[in-house]
Amino acid sequence: MSVGTLIVGASQAGIQLALSLRDAGEGGPITLVGDEPHAPYQRPPLSKSYLQGDIGFDQLLLRAPEYLAGQDISVLTGELVNWVELEGEGPSGVALTASGETLWFDKLALTVGASPRRLAVSGADLDGVMYLRTANDAAKLRQLQGEAESVVVVGGGFIGLEAAAVARAQGKTVTVVEAADRLMGRAVAPVVSGFYLDAHARRGVTIRLNAEVVSLTGRDARVQSVELSDGSSLPADLVIIGIGVMPRTELADQLDLVCDGGIVVDRFARTSNPNVVAAGDCTVQPDWRTGSGKVRLESVQNAIIQAKAAAATLAGRVESDLPVPRFWSEQFDLKLRIAGLSRGHDYYLVRGAPERESFSVLYYHDDALMAVDSVNAPGDYMAVQKALTQGSTIRAQDARDVSVSLRELIRPAPAEARRIRPRS
Ligand SMILES: Cc1cc2nc3c(=O)[nH]c(=O)nc-3n(C[C@H](O)[C@H](O)[C@H](O)COP(=O)(O)OP(=O)(O)OC[C@H]3O[C@@H](n4cnc5c(N)ncnc54)[C@H](O)[C@@H]3O)c2cc1C
Structure with a gap:
């Protein structure tokens, strides 16, 4: 009898994994277990509209509890999994929670996220x-x-x-x-x-x-x-x-999974034990362009993409989408939008007017466009995202001219730059 899939960590990656697994046709039980007292919710508003007092907690919820029940996804809240063990190499095994629950599983996914790095000075435990x-x-x-x-x-x-x-x-x-x-x-x-x-x-x-x-x-x-x-x-x-944050690797360590600044996964969300998948802030993965290295991406988009790949893997399919990495930040009336990864760039250019609080920075490596940071310039962000998604570029010598929209400047990338992007 199937005892089902256990997903440890009930947040952005965990809920996506559960829903995608159902979409993939998984008919057995799916249990999402999390140590927080709440049903899965979004974190980005915690430092923006929720902190500001503009929205209430209900508006943070990722799915209504009735919707999850309708998908036959069980959510156990307030339960810290503190022990996990595989039968042999897995995939089946058992997890124990701090309150004494025993959770048997046929398949295991870790979506345990990260916890804040602590300030190690005297007085850091004071109230306030x-x-x-x-x-x-x-x-x-x-x-x-x-x-x-x-x-x-x-x-x-x-x-x-x-x-x-x-x-x-x-x-x-x-x-x-x-x-x-x-x-x-x-x-x-x-x-x-x-x-x-x-x-x-x-x-x-x-x-x-x-x-x-x-x-x-x-x-x-x-x-x-x-x-x-x-x-x-x-x-x-x-x-x-x-x-900053520290990825939570306690359970991965118990399972002897390879960790290196996070749980190491491939682009199909497989850990060093291919019977166990992991997704979200707890992982490090190959760079999306080169397919090598160990990159940690702390973003909603990454949690969703990796969770979808993990669900496909658990469903027996090897699928992964490689979208352009995206991130955003809101500080006062300044909307920063980032597409691509700028690390490893050899030069950048500024387009627009920082003094008018509307501009973009485009990053290049070997004359190929890599990423953009746009402040109150959504058109630039969209254009670069489109170019990177297509494997195209926007030539640096053209991009400074703000009288021409970046969308009109998208051109085929040099062959070398196109080659380093792995195929999905
Ligand atoms: C204040 C704030 C603002 C942010 N703003 C943005 C933004 O603007 N844009 C953006 O893209 N991203 C933003 N992020 C990052 C984004 O929220 C994270 O990348 C995303 O939440 C990662 O999802 P996750 O499911 O991997 O991990 P998490 O959201 O960390 O969830 C992991 C869950 O697992 C639980 N867990 C861990 N270990 C166990 C265990 N052993 N047993 C049971 N449960 C366990 C944790 O308590 C947690 O609930 C922000 C994050 C924060 C905190």
Whole structure:
């Protein structure tokens, strides 16, 4: 008798995997188990509209519970899986939860995501020091932000800057502390980092670059200030820490799956044990263009694409779509849209007018277009996405001319650039 598929991690990747598996014709039981107390919900609004108070929790839900019941997908919430074991090499096995549930399975998928990297300084456990990963974190932050006057954000990445923008829009005194010499340094070119530095400053956010937090101090267990290595002290009644995430590999380690900065998967979402699949923020995968290397993509789009590939693999088909990677960020009225991956570029150009807060940065490698970061320039973003999807390019010498739309400048890519894109 089939005991069914167990998907550990009930969020963006997990729910997509469950739905895609049903679509693929899986008729057996599907159980989605997650340690959070909620049904699967979207995380991006946690640092945007939900934190701002514009929407409520119900609007975060990815699917209504009745819909999942209609698909015969069981969702177990509030259950941490802390042990998993395969019979031989699998695919069947058993998982145990912290509350003592035993979950037998015929097939196993890990969609366990990532957890925030902790700030390792004294005082980091004081009240009023918050991370932002879950709906519970965001709900608590909403409440604390309402009462706070001075907010310090540690980390100048996407989540930290989005949270800073929300706090500032609510009239708080906001300082962002970043250890590196520029903002969002892992993702965007220096020109985009510099633009955001100035844009936040224009809206009243203070940004401290090259600044190292050495301790947090407080009174009666509540945070009161953030101490920096240059001796300065920033008053704070709320500290938001956004210094990156760590993929959750505990269960993969129990199963002896190869992990290297995340659970290593191929483009069909197969782990080093081909009987076990994994998808989403917990994984590293080959670069979408070259088919080699180990890339970690923390995005909704990636969670969905990998979950679809994982479902196809579990259903016995070897399928994977390789869309152009996409990401977005919203800070104040600035909408950043990213298509492609810019790492490894050898030059970039700026199109448009940063001073008017509408521009794009196009990245190239060997004269082939690789990626775009667009700020309030959706037409450029769409055009580059289209070019990359087709395996085409937009020549750098043409792209600066804003009187011509990028869509009209799409041309066939040099043969060498087309060759390195793997076939799906
Ligand atoms: C504040 C915020 C803003 C974001 N903004 C954007 C954005 O603008 N654009 C974008 O593309 N992406 C954004 N992201 C990233 C995006 O939300 C993630 O890439 C996506 O949620 C990944 O989905 P996932 O299912 O892989 O992992 P997760 O969403 O992390 O879900 C994994 C789930 O598994 C559970 N779990 C882990 N281990 C166990 C276990 N042993 N037993 C049971 N349950 C377990 C976790 O608690 C969690 O609920 C944002 C993320 C955050 C936190």
